[in-house]
Amino acid sequence: MSTTSPSVSAKSPAPSTSNVPKVVVIGAGPVGLATAYGLKKQGFNVTVYDRVDLGEAIRKAQAEGTPVNIQFGETQGGAISMYTNGMTALRNLGLEEAVLAAPHCDVKEFLLMNMDGSDPIAHFNNKNTTSFQYLRGDIHGPIMRSCGTAGIKVFVGKKLIGLEETGEGVTVRxxxxxxxxxxxxxxxxxxHSTTRKLLFPDVPKPEFWSIGYIGVFERGLEVPGYAGLPSKLEFGSDMAVYGDNVNGNMVFCGNCSDKYGSWMVLERTAQSDDTSSTAEDRDAWRPTSDLPKESKRxxxxxxxxxxxxxxxDCIRHSSRITPLTIYDLPDMNKYHKGRVLLVGDAAHGTIPTIGQGLCSGLEDAVVLSDLFAEFGAKDYETVFKLFYKARAPRxxxxxxNARLVADRMKNGTPFKAKVGRVIMRTVFSMLSxxxxxxxxxxxxxxxxxxxxIAAHKKQK
Known part of the structure; x- marks a missing residue:
């Protein structure tokens, strides 16, 4: 389920003496890496930095000044939804083949049910829809390795603390x-982007939305059932949401490959009570250290x-559980300042009710790459301006719509809950x-x- 990532190093690169424009990407998640890959295609010298601390091995390598092969991000998180828009972005970046070669589940139907499994509403019943489910690592890993093959270096244990722009570039500390x-x-x-905080210190902070937990289990694993009879762990459908439309609690279930399934529990009725650390540290995707206790609870x-x-049963017998807190970032009226641009959740993070977080970030990556291909590095002001014009309306x-779905999943009264389901059934039935x-x-x-692009050129 995990592999080593040869592109990750602990030794900082020497400053470039080349005339090739240099880009620093802050964040080595799938969106940051895909963005780096797209910019490398356009001829940039791209280096990626991430704040994650991978422990003693990386610290020792840093002290010695030697590179090290490490696991990065491939044993974290749970299910990732990849839809047509995300796969289109990967295809145009040149990453689709690598991602499709990784384990995944081809989902033909998405079921929305009451918490007890009744009243299923089907979505994705048309031949035009592409819907895949992956474990996060099975997307992150192939993109990471593709970056390594392309010569992009990734450095970890690097916590951003400062950005200083001059007329000719940016100093990153x-x-x-x-x-x-x-x-x-x-x-x-x-x-919780540090880049965003440094760039726009006065913009609204992300708003708490829900406590959540992500788990992974082994499909087909035999576990004790009723009266001592064995039971095999399976969801029964490739992709489904079980929801309590009165108070908003929900459980998302998705098969991610022939071997693994993943679930996400959202406790909308709970509030975060962890004030012992910063939001960034709380939400660092660290699996729980007491798996038996947490899975039982x-x-x-x-x-x-x-x-x-x-x-x-699938939750009780999970092989990994990761707690997280889910936030919604209010819409921003710009994504860049000078030579610094925000992409993905740093620019527009939101709630997971329609599974568009990663796919939207991948759209950012390919749009930025295409804009630089069109206008070049010297006209970066146009690139960044048009990036916002192209991305913000979308x-x-x-x-x-993600927020609207969330509202329909927490109606407050049984009557409103029934009305919400009628509306949802009508919309999806018409699409189908x-x-x-x-x-x-x-x-x-x-x-x-x-x-x-055409409107911009016409104005000029």
Whole structure:
């Protein structure tokens, strides 16, 4: 389930003496790496830095000044949804083949059910929709290795503390004393982005939305069932959400490959009570250290919600559980300042109700790459300006719908909950009956980008 990533190093690179424009990407998640890969295609010298501390091995390597092979991000998180728009972005970046070669599940139907499994509403019933489920590492790993093959270096244990722009570039400072100079900086460091805080200290902070837990289990594993009879861990459908539409609690279930399934429990009725550390540290995707205790507690909790027993079993016998807190970032009126640009969750992080976090970030990566291909590094001001014009309307539309779905999943009264389900069933049934593609997920970024570019050239 995990592999080593040869592109990751602990030794900081020497400053470039080349005339090739240099880009520093902050954040080595899938979006940061995909962005780096797209910029490398356009001829940039790209280096990626991430704040994650990988422990004693990396610290020793840093002290010795030697590179080290390490595992990075491939044993973290749970299911990732990849829809048509995300795969289109990967294809145009040149990363689709690598990602499709990784283990995944091809999902033909997405079921939305009451918490007890009743009243299923089907979505994705048209031939135009691409929907895959992956474990996070099975997307992160191939993109990381592709970056390594392309010559992109990734440095970890580098916590950003400062950005200083001059007329010719940006000086980037890290907590460990590392200083790098770059022509441009791309902030892909997530919902609690340090890049965003340094760039726009007065913008609204991310808003708490829900406590959550992500788990992974081995499909087909035999576990004790009723009356001592063995039971095999399976969801029963490749992709489903069990929801309590009165108070908003929900459980997402997705098969990620022939071997693994993943679930996400959202406790909308709970509030975060962890004030012992910063939000960034709380939400660092660290698996729980007491798996037996946490799996039992969550299994008992969801069993009390009335969810079917086979889902309870999958949670109770998880091989990994990761707690997280989910936030929603208010819409921003710009994504860049000078030579620094935000992408992915750093620019527009939101709630996971329509599974568009990663796919939207991948759209960012390919749009930025295409804009630099069109205008070149010298005209970066145009690139960054048009990036916002191309992305903001799309992002605001997608995330408005994510928030709308969230509202429908927490109606407050049984009557409103029933009305919400009627509306949802009607919308999805019409999409299915007429074979209409869902414009939120079955989306190609190119037509919108070409319109923005054409409008800009016409103005000039």
């Amino acid at each position: 890290f907590e460990d004393g590392t200083v790098q100079k770059a022509d441009f900086v791309i902030g892909a460091d997530g919902i 969550l299994a008992v909790a969801v069993e009390g919600w009335g969810i079917p027993k086979h889902i309870v 992002i605001e539309k997608v995330y408005k 009956f007429f074979g209409v593609a869902d414009e939120l997920t079955d989306y190609d970024y190119k037509p919108d980008l070409q319109k923005v």
